[in-house]
Amino acid sequence: MKRRTIFLRWAVIAVLIAAYQLMAPCAAVTQSLSPEAETVLNAAEGVFKAMKARDYPAIWAGLTAKTRNEMVESVRKGAGKTGHEFTAAQLSNDFATGGPQAKAYWDSYLDVFNPDLVLEQSRWSLGSIKGDGATVIIQYRKSENPAILILKKEDGAWRLGLEETFGPRRWIMK
Secondary structure (H helix, E strand, O other), X not given: OHHHHHHHHXXXXXXXXXXXXXXXXXXXXXXXXXXXXXXXXXXXXXXXXXXXXXXXXXXXXXXXXXXXXXXXXXHHHHHHHOOOOOOXXXXXXXXXXXOHHHHHHHHHHHHHOOOHHHHOOEEEEEEEEEOOEEEEEEEEOOOOOOEEEEEEEEOOEEEEOHHHHHHHHHHHHO
């Protein structure tokens, strides 16, 4: 159990390092928003609010299929290295219901990432909405560069792509 927790913490730290390197301060952007733009911004904000509340099923529901699949595979492979075997379906169900694997993952994630950095210490602006894709610009007050969050519309709802946003940074940092 301890090895699995350590593995999860390292996986989360790698993603968070990439995220922190993308964040920064900017002037407030005043926008009049369309209903679709408000829906995009609310979807992104909702994931960070769910993180703050440690509402693990709500976090999972707000993430893209690609992000969920990457998380499941990462946890499955990491657990396998420590002698714990899970199917992708078992882990997907666990994350969807806020089970013990989800709790271990998100507790580790939130031990090193404070959602208030995004919710209270950053400025948000809408990037673009094109078809089933959108971007949200998060400018953290202590950083030089913004984070450009990628959202996808899946099954009629906007979902935050943590993997789409921060995953490529893992490969660049190696």
